Amino acid sequence: MKKIRKTAIRRTAQIGFLGLFVLTVLQASYPFQPWIPPELFLWADPLTAIVTQLAGRFFDPVFLIALLVLLSPFIFGRAFCGWVCPLGTSIDISDKYLAKKKSKSTQKFRSVKTVLLIIFLLFAVFGVQLSWLMDPIPILWRTFGVLGMSFFFLFTNTILNGLYDANIFPDRVLDIQDNISAWLFPVSTPKFLMLLLPFVIFIVILAMGKISRRFWCRNLCPLGALLGLLSKFSPFQRVVDKAACTSCSVCQKKCKMDAIEDDYIRTEKSECILCLDCREDCPTDAISYQFKSPVLMKTAPDLSRRSFIGAGILALFGSGLFSLNVLNPRKTDRRLRPPGSLHEDDFVERCIRCEECVRICATSGGCLQMAFLETGLEGLMTPVSKYRIGYCEFNCNLCGQICPTKAIQPLDLEKKQETKIGTAFFLTDRCIPYRLNENCIVCEEHCPLPEKAIKLNEKEYTDLETGETRMIAYPYVDTNLCIGCGICENKCPLEGEAGIIITREGEERF
Amino acid sequence: MDRRKFLKTTAIIAGAGLMVRKPGIASETSPTVTLIKNGSPQELAAKAFEMLGGVSRFIAKGDYVMVKPNMSWDRRPEYAATTNPELVSAVVTLCLNAGAKKVLIVDNTCNDARRSYKNCQIQEMAGKAGADVRFVRDTHYVDTEIPDGTSIKRWPIHAEVFKVDKLINIPILKHHSLSGLTIGFKNMMGLVGGNRGRIHRPFAESIVDLNRVIIPDLTIVDAIRVLRRNGPSGGNLNDVDTLNTIIAGTDRVLVDAWSARVFGTEPESLEYLKLANAANMGEIDTNKFPAKHFSFST
Numbered sequence: 001m002k003k004i005r006k007t008a009i010r011r012t013a014q015i016g017f018l019g020l021f022v023l024t025v026l027q028a029s030y031p032f033q034p035w036i037p038p039e040l041f042l043w044a045d046p047l048t049a050i051v052t053q054l055a056g057r058f059f060d061p062v063f064l065i066a067l068l069v070l071l072s073p074f075i076f077g078r079a080f081c082g083w084v085c086p087l088g089t090s091i092d093i094s095d096k097y098l099a100k101k102k103s104k105s106t107q108k109f110r111s112v113k114t115v116l117l118i119i120f121l122l123f124a125v126f127g128v129q130l131s132w133l134m135d136p137i138p139i140l141w142r143t144f145g146v147l148g149m150s151f152f153f154l155f156t157n158t159i160l161n162g163l164y165d166a167n168i169f170p171d172r173v174l175d176i177q178d179n180i181s182a183w184l185f186p187v188s189t190p191k192f193l194m195l196l197l198p199f200v201i202f203i204v205i206l207a208m209g210k211i212s213r214r215f216w217c218r219n220l221c222p223l224g225a226l227l228g229l230l231s232k233f234s235p236f237q238r239v240v241d242k243a244a245c246t247s248c249s250v251c252q253k254k255c256k257m258d259a260i261e262d263d264y265i266r267t268e269k270s271e272c273i274l275c276l277d278c279r280e281d282c283p284t285d286a287i288s289y290q291f292k293s294p295v296l297m298k299t300a301p302d303l304s305r306r307s308f309i310g311a312g313i314l315a316l317f318g319s320g321l322f323s324l325n326v327l328n329p330r331k332t333d334r335r336l337r338p339p340g341s342l343h344e345d346d347f348v349e350r351c352i353r354c355e356e357c358v359r360i361c362a363t364s365g366g367c368l369q370m371a372f373l374e375t376g377l378e379g380l381m382t383p384v385s386k387y388r389i390g391y392c393e394f395n396c397n398l399c400g401q402i403c404p405t406k407a408i409q410p411l412d413l414e415k416k417q418e419t420k421i422g423t424a425f426f427l428t429d430r431c432i433p434y435r436l437n438e439n440c441i442v443c444e445e446h447c448p449l450p451e452k453a454i455k456l457n458e459k460e461y462t463d464l465e466t467g468e469t470r471m472i473a474y475p476y477v478d479t480n481l482c483i484g485c486g487i488c489e490n491k492c493p494l495e496g497e498a499g500i501i502i503t504r505e506g507e508e509r510f
Numbered sequence: 511m512d513r514r515k516f517l518k519t520t521a522i523i524a525g526a527g528l529m530v531r532k533p534g535i536a537s538e539t540s541p542t543v544t545l546i547k548n549g550s551p552q553e554l555a556a557k558a559f560e561m562l563g564g565v566s567r568f569i570a571k572g573d574y575v576m577v578k579p580n581m582s583w584d585r586r587p588e589y590a591a592t593t594n595p596e597l598v599s600a601v602v603t604l605c606l607n608a609g610a611k612k613v614l615i616v617d618n619t620c621n622d623a624r625r626s627y628k629n630c631q632i633q634e635m636a637g638k639a640g641a642d643v644r645f646v647r648d649t650h651y652v653d654t655e656i657p658d659g660t661s662i663k664r665w666p667i668h669a670e671v672f673k674v675d676k677l678i679n680i681p682i683l684k685h686h687s688l689s690g691l692t693i694g695f696k697n698m699m700g701l702v703g704g705n706r707g708r709i710h711r712p713f714a715e716s717i718v719d720l721n722r723v724i725i726p727d728l729t730i731v732d733a734i735r736v737l738r739r740n741g742p743s744g745g746n747l748n749d750v751d752t753l754n755t756i757i758a759g760t761d762r763v764l765v766d767a768w769s770a771r772v773f774g775t776e777p778e779s780l781e782y783l784k785l786a787n788a789a790n791m792g793e794i795d796t797n798k799f800p801a802k803h804f805s806f807s808t
Contacts, residue, residue: 030624161649171642178645187623187645364622393622394745395584395629441688442707446620450746456687473687491620493707 006276010082014089021086025144028356029184030363032398038356039404041086045137046070047120047223048352052405054124056350060406073230077237081217081224082273087136088217091206095256098209105258106212106219110271111304113218113225115311120222122315128322128378132353134222142355142381143202146192146370149359153189156180190362191389194370197381198355213256218271228270235291238267238278244286251278251287322378335375336385336484336502338368339392339419340400340409343509350407353381357399357408364398366390367486383408385421387486387502392421394448394485409510422484422502424453424477431499433474437461443488443500444475453481454488454500479506529654529672530723533760535568541761541793542802543768548754549806551596551734552603558730558758559604561802568676568728571609576616576674577601577641578726580682580697581630583743584621590735591744592630593682597732597756599632599639601680606640613641614670616650617700620743651703658722658789661715666703671724679726679762683733683769685741685749688713690780691773692742693766694729695721714782718789721762729765731757733772757801763792768801 021041028038039062042048049066053059069080081088120131132138164173181187208215217224238260245264252260255278259271279287338357341347353370361368361383367390368383375384383399385392397416400408411419424443428434433441444454456473463469477500484502492498544561546554559565569575579593587595602613615636619626623645627633633643651666671677681697689696695717699706701724709716733755737744744750755772759765763786767777777783777794787794 030622031628161647165649174642174644177647181624181645187647364625366622393584393625395621395625439688439713440707444687445742448621448743448745450740452740491707493705495705 005280007280010276013083014092017084018086018089021140022144025141025148025359026184028145028360028363028402030186030360030396030398031183032360032401038402040065041137042141042352042354042356042404044069045135045223047117047131047135047226048137048404050226051120051124051129051131051135052350052352054121055127055129056346056405056407057127058350062404069227070230073227073234075234075236077231077234077269077272077274078224078227079236079274080227081221082275085136085217085223087140087205087221088214088273090140091209091214091216092256094206095209095213098206099213100210106215107258109219111307113220113222114229115307116220117222117225117229118308118311119315119318122312123319126315126319126323127349128319129349129352130318131222132351132381134220135352136216136221136223138352138354139198139201139205142198142353142358142370145359146355146362147195147198147202149185149190149362150192150195153185157189184363186363186366190366192358192362192369193386193389194372194381197370212258214273217273218257231269231272234269235293236274236289237269237292238272238274239288239290239292240265241286241288244284246284246286248283250281250283254278254281334501334503335371335379336387336422336486336504336507337509338383338385338399338408339397339416339421339483339508340411341509342407342409347407347509348375348378348382350405351382352405352407354404355381355383356402356404357383360398360402361390361396364396365393365485365487367392367490368399385486385502387489388498389490391487391490392485394487418483420483420506420508421486422507423479423505424482424484424486424488424500424502425505426475426477426500427497428499430494430497431475432494433472435499437463437470437472439473440493441473441475442491442493444473446487446491448485448487449481449483451481453478453483475500529652529667530657531671531674531677531725533725533727534573534676535727535760538760541759541764541799543757543759543761543764543799545755545757545768545772545801545803547803547805551594552600553806554734554754554756555597555600555604555730557804557806558756561804562728562758562760565604565608568678569605569608569610570675573605573610573675574673575605575610575613575676575678576670577605577613577636577678577680578697578701579615579617579632579636579680579732580700581615581617581626581632582620582700584619584625584629585744586629587631588735588747588750589744590682590684590737590750591742592626593632593680594732594734595631595635597730597734598680599635599641601678601730602636602639602641605676605678610676614674615641615643616646616668616670618646618668618703618706619700646703648703654723656719656723659719661712662709662719665709665720667720667724668701668703671701676728677724677726679729681729681731682736683731683757683773684737684744685739687741689717689782691766691770691775693731693769694726694762695766695782695786698724698726714785717782718785718791721786721791722789726762728760729758729762731765731769733757733769736773759801761792761799763787763794764796764799767794767796771796 027034046066049063367385400410583591585591652669654667686692739749
């Protein structure tokens, strides 16, 4: 019988965790009946846990799950990176096709990730959440959740609609499409602004495989840096039988992480991800992995004092830039936040830009979008409601149910239905009855409140040219009733800007 | 994409001539409307068919039937914003028992389609009865010419409308602040795509125009529960009245006129009905054309 290869076990684990991750992503969809929490990987991510709680100055026991990952380096080093991290697995897969067989040494860039980690932590100390930009789990969440969803639609709909149009098994095609709609995705194609940023970030991460394998994990990943720092004490480690080693250098060439020193004996433990490739490929079977008393390595490319001070100064001024609101148009912008959102300052500190809410909203009313700079520099990629694209579905409270950091508070449906996102105002120089003196009332028709917040004032209108008189229903908003769900703005039949808009007036924050 | 759509549209128009859904049943000398009360939805539906000449008058063996309920809103049935699901599934069962090959149910909803289909319970109940309840996708519409249209000359309409043998319209009777009431004519808006808000101006002309090419064989109006105020979306149980009535017939103008009567509204006050009557689409005078009444209990 052939022995099961240890690397095969590792690969199976990697694929398993990647599959689990995809499952958690797929579950973030109406009808929301998760059997694994979609937030699982985010809760288990110690970087997210530390930075978010530090920046947001709060404690949430769900993040205790992250302790499992955070403490794992004390035994197994960076095994998380090699065995669990779904971004690492994605990189491994793309490296297989992208990376050159013999990667260049990139050891001189290694400390960059530690500098980044320190910058993110210092930003968090000053109350600014910035790690979302490079935290692997949120990166992968928005890549799979939002980008993946869009591409899935593009490809499946192109094929299935083509088959349907060509009358090839039209009933089976509808069966497939309706089943997809029943469990995974909405009926109509989700529309996302700002897809470019997650796309570019993900492509760049994968493309860096051209320089070296796992370039991201070696040099840039702040979560890898955090686990690496704690791995120095890991007792489970690579051990080389000096007598058996022929210094053939196969292991060093094979090492994805460039973690093996020039003597082929010593291992940089803060880099080793325990992938076991070297053990497998060693022609003399000199390599094993075992528990051994941890030896601190002197060669570790530790951070110089200078770069530490540099990171500190950058974080001080950088986070200062955010709190100075240089780019924050508080008064002027039309930023609308999902119902249940915390006060703006707390909100941007807690939001980790995983875009879970944006994704699940796209399977419902579809108003949530990733912000560009319209909510300020600090609001980049946070969720905002864009009512010409979608609206807040009256019977939906899923964004708050799914937010992993409770930047959007989970509200009961009843509570959500009376929570004011903003207030509707008519633009009477656009609104059809006011501007053209013709009846319309599409907004009134769609208003979901039990007692409609849009009311009609019927008045006689006399056409000055023809002298003809007709009754026109002029709509107006009862601002006490309006919750700013935006279905009126969404359904307004005007092209371009609507005749009714939701403003932040009266918004309720938590 | 556009080119393909264009080719497809031209092909269909060239093949079928001008697309107008032609009724699949013989016209009657004098229009009959039935008004049935106080039974279960199943009893009401069966009685309506019986009084109109039996199911076999409407459904032939092997027919491809489209049933068009109102599933437009994400509301439970008791809010009377959507058609009674039991009535819809009763009609589906009757059609299938009469030998229909397939019963298709579609609606272009106002709220999210999945939520609306589910919450109005038609997806589940009519599906169990054997209907194909399908979501509508943008590609399912076909740009259709409306030759006699006074307000709209062409509009994207669900392609299956022109393929089915029979079309049964099952609207719910409810308040609407623009047309006064929404009944059968307005329910056809669920079979069209495009920027539907545009249809609201001028509303009556446009709604009549759509009904020039979408012609049902039978209209069954659900007045089991009616929405008195805050229509068409509703949301307040205090606005719902229970009338336990259905109004059915082949003359869609007269059916809407009698439904208006049941609601307590003068048919002549409904602008679109006057226009439809003037366009020879049906009778509006409820005095001249009385309804056959039936009540399961007194």
